[in-house]
Amino acid sequence: MDIVLEARGLTKRYGDFVAVNRLDLTIRRGEVFGLLGPNGAGKTTTILMLLGLTEPSAGSVQVLGLDPARSPLSVKARVGYLPDQVGFYDTLSARENLAYIARLNGYSRKEAGSRIEAALTRMGLEGVMDKAVSTFSRGMRQRLGLAEILMKHPELIIMDEPTLGLDPEAAREFLEIIRDLRSEGITIMLSSHLLHQVQAVCDRVGLFSKGNMVLEGPVDVLARQVLGGGYHITVEAEGDAGLEAALSRVEGVQRVQRAGPTRFVLEAIGDLRPAVARAVVEAGGQLFALASEAPNLEEIYARYFQKEATNARAA
Amino acid sequence: MLAQRSTSASGDAAAPRREGSPWTGLWAVVSKEMADYLSSTRMLILELITVLTAAGTVFTATAQLRETVGQDRFLFLRLFTTSQEPLPAFVGFLVFLVPIIAIALAFDAVNGEFNARTMSRLLAQPIYRDALLLGKFLASLFTLALVLTTIWLLIAGLGLLRLGVPPGGEETARLLWFLLLTVAYGGVWLALGILASILFRQPATAAMAALATWLFFTVFWGIIAGILAQILRPVRIGLPAELLAQAQLEQALSRLSPNVLYTEATVALLRPEVRSLSFVLPSQLQGAILGAPLPLGESIMLGWPHMVGLIAGTILLFALGYVLFQRQEIRA
Numbered sequence: 215m216d217i218v219l220e221a222r223g224l225t226k227r228y229g230d231f232v233a234v235n236r237l238d239l240t241i242r243r244g245e246v247f248g249l250l251g252p253n254g255a256g257k258t259t260t261i262l263m264l265l266g267l268t269e270p271s272a273g274s275v276q277v278l279g280l281d282p283a284r285s286p287l288s289v290k291a292r293v294g295y296l297p298d299q300v301g302f303y304d305t306l307s308a309r310e311n312l313a314y315i316a317r318l319n320g321y322s323r324k325e326a327g328s329r330i331e332a333a334l335t336r337m338g339l340e341g342v343m344d345k346a347v348s349t350f351s352r353g354m355r356q357r358l359g360l361a362e363i364l365m366k367h368p369e370l371i372i373m374d375e376p377t378l379g380l381d382p383e384a385a386r387e388f389l390e391i392i393r394d395l396r397s398e399g400i401t402i403m404l405s406s407h408l409l410h411q412v413q414a415v416c417d418r419v420g421l422f423s424k425g426n427m428v429l430e431g432p433v434d435v436l437a438r439q440v441l442g443g444g445y446h447i448t449v450e451a452e453g454d455a456g457l458e459a460a461l462s463r464v465e466g467v468q469r470v471q472r473a474g475p476t477r478f479v480l481e482a483i484g485d486l487r488p489a490v491a492r493a494v495v496e497a498g499g500q501l502f503a504l505a506s507e508a509p510n511l512e513e514i515y516a517r518y519f520q521k522e523a524t525n526a527r528a529a
Numbered sequence: 530m531l532a533q534r535s536t537s538a539s540g541d542a543a544a545p546r547r548e549g550s551p552w553t554g555l556w557a558v559v560s561k562e563m564a565d566y567l568s569s570t571r572m573l574i575l576e577l578i579t580v581l582t583a584a585g586t587v588f589t590a591t592a593q594l595r596e597t598v599g600q601d602r603f604l605f606l607r608l609f610t611t612s613q614e615p616l617p618a619f620v621g622f623l624v625f626l627v628p629i630i631a632i633a634l635a636f637d638a639v640n641g642e643f644n645a646r647t648m649s650r651l652l653a654q655p656i657y658r659d660a661l662l663l664g665k666f667l668a669s670l671f672t673l674a675l676v677l678t679t680i681w682l683l684i685a686g687l688g689l690l691r692l693g694v695p696p697g698g699e700e701t702a703r704l705l706w707f708l709l710l711t712v713a714y715g716g717v718w719l720a721l722g723i724l725a726s727i728l729f730r731q732p733a734t735a736a737m738a739a740l741a742t743w744l745f746f747t748v749f750w751g752i753i754a755g756i757l758a759q760i761l762r763p764v765r766i767g768l769p770a771e772l773l774a775q776a777q778l779e780q781a782l783s784r785l786s787p788n789v790l791y792t793e794a795t796v797a798l799l800r801p802e803v804r805s806l807s808f809v810l811p812s813q814l815q816g817a818i819l820g821a822p823l824p825l826g827e828s829i830m831l832g833w834p835h836m837v838g839l840i841a842g843t844i845l846l847f848a849l850g851y852v853l854f855q856r857q858e859i860r861a
């Protein structure tokens with residue numbers, strides 16, 4: 215498979231403090247990878263090293279088959295980077311801001327013009343192209359940042375906390391855009407400390423803690439690893455005393471909790487709604503509602519560290 | 530000056546042999562920065578100040594010079610050097626006006642990008658930090674040169690109107706050299722301003738630091754040079770040799786100040802009758818006709834070390850800023 219980004223033993227030390235510790239990471243073409251973890255975990259430091267914007271203390275990086283320290287110009291021409299809290303020249307218009315970046319990328323005036331218009335239109339900013347950026351909302355700035363990246367037709371996009379500071383609606387729109395980009399086959403890496411927002415768009419996530427990537431993989435695999443499942447199935451059903459027992463006998467259900475007179479919450483290894491429905495009917499019950507909730511990253515994260523803490527105490 | 534590159538701590542400067550030219554994107558930076566300068570209010574204020582001083586000093590100078598029209602070969606040069614109480618001559622104004630203009634142009638060059646959070650976006654483009662820093666410096670230098678040229682033309686125009694005679698060929702040449710010298714003098718302060726903008730994240734702090742340096746050289750360095758000379762070359766018996774040694778050391782020390790270099794070189798260029806910028810011993814005057822003006826070439830040679838000194842200072846300050854900037858974390 216086509217590898218877009220590869221880090222081996224990537225380490226960053228600030229004095230004695232280890233900000234990123236021996237990170238191994240591989241991202242394949244077309245993937246959306248989420249770098250998740252609390253503030254100060256080392257996400258931004260990792261991204262800066264991947265882009266060659268800060269020098270690793272140890273380890274190696276290959277981006278699009280190139281070493282960003284040796285071929286910074288080629289790497290930067292092909293990778294789009296949206297920094298956290300992206301800023302623009304407030305007195306310049308959206309178009310002028312992008313025009314500067316286009317010149318830095320060496321596009322001809324004509325090419326720049328068409329690329330800029332296309333990118334701004336794509337991000338829904340065509341109406342405000344010639345307005346000063348000082349009038350832009352946080353969400354518009356974020357989209358302008360993405361327009362700048364799209365203008366470069368990048369093969370890889372790296373975004374640092376792209377939804378930070380956006381209101382829920384703007385954040386949702388932004389995640390929608392990320393999904394669109396993914397469907398076009400662009401490889402995306404994004405970082406966030408807002409686990410639930412990101413889990414919806416990522417194929418694979420890496421959970422960061424104190425400079426270490428402690429967990430890595432698709433969300434449902436992690437859920438199975440850490441939670442032993444992690445799906446929550448809510449059942450609204452009426453039936454006799456045997457109903458609860460019948461539910462707990464369903465293959466893959468790990469725990470049944472009674473949440474009300476007619477309400478059960480099941481912990482399961484997957485989305486078992488068909489099997490649960492069958493079990494309710496077979497037990498002679500009446501099914502009113504059935505809902506499944508995918509595993510929650512926050513839960514995975516919390517549970518993982520609980521386990522760690524318990525293990526540490528036991529050891 | 531660029532040797533630091535390979536040992537620098539920042540990633541985009543780490544490779545022993547870097548891909549492409551370090552100046553990729555330089556002109557994009559220069560043109561953007563110049564456009565910024567020329568459209569800024571800051572620029573308007575600076576222009577206003579300089580135009581006012583130019584007009585003011587030229588008017589007072591011409592009032593005096595009208596009487597000597599026709600007698601003075603270098604009438605036009607006098608426009609720049611004639612003072613009338615309480616106003617100093619225009620060159621006297623320039624000595625402190627140019628540093629202030631330069632610092633005002635440069636004090637937020639680098640930290641401004643950090644504060645606007647545009648730095649990481651810029652450095653994620655296919656350019657090196659070299660191009661960004663040099664581009665900013667060149668843009669400020671060109672802008673300063675533009676301002677100064679405007680003033681020169683303005684003074685020449687005003688002089689023409691008020692005196693009614695055009696400048697001669699040699700005068701024009703001397704004024705052009707003087708313009709170059711003034712730009713070089715501004716270069717030092719631009720480099721200092723940029724260095725301050727790298728050292729301090731707060732533009733106000735950077736401006737204060739640069740202005741403090743300027744104040745130090747304007748007010749205190751002369752005094753310190755005198756004291757140092759007295760300590761290092763004390764006059765014990767009162768021999769002329771002792772006095773001379775002390776005076777020479779004081780002058781050498783004082784020339785560490787760009788203001789002194791600029792003033793002395795200005796004297797060489799604008800006052801052709803000045804034959805030497807150091808202490809002149811009677812023996813050195815043999816064969817020289819006092820009061821006879823030096824030819825242009827010799828006046829230039831007289832101020833040449835000063836000009837080189839100013840350029841060297843600029844390069845030194847810029848190189849220092851360059852090294853620091855290469856090592857700077859780009860995270861805001």
Ligand SMILES: Nc1ncnc2c1ncn2[C@@H]1O[C@H](COP(=O)(O)OP(=O)(O)O)[C@@H](O)[C@H]1O
Pocket residue numbers: 228231233251252253254255256257258259260858860
């Ligand atoms: N220049 C620096 N000097 C010292 N420590 C730093 C520096 N930059 C970052 N750090 C530390 O490295 C850790 C990781 O920071 P960062 O990568 O920004 O985390 P995140 O992006 O996950 O919030 C933090 O604890 C931070 O304090």
Ligand SMILES: [Mg+2]
Pocket residue numbers: 254257258259298374375
């Ligand atoms: Mg961060």
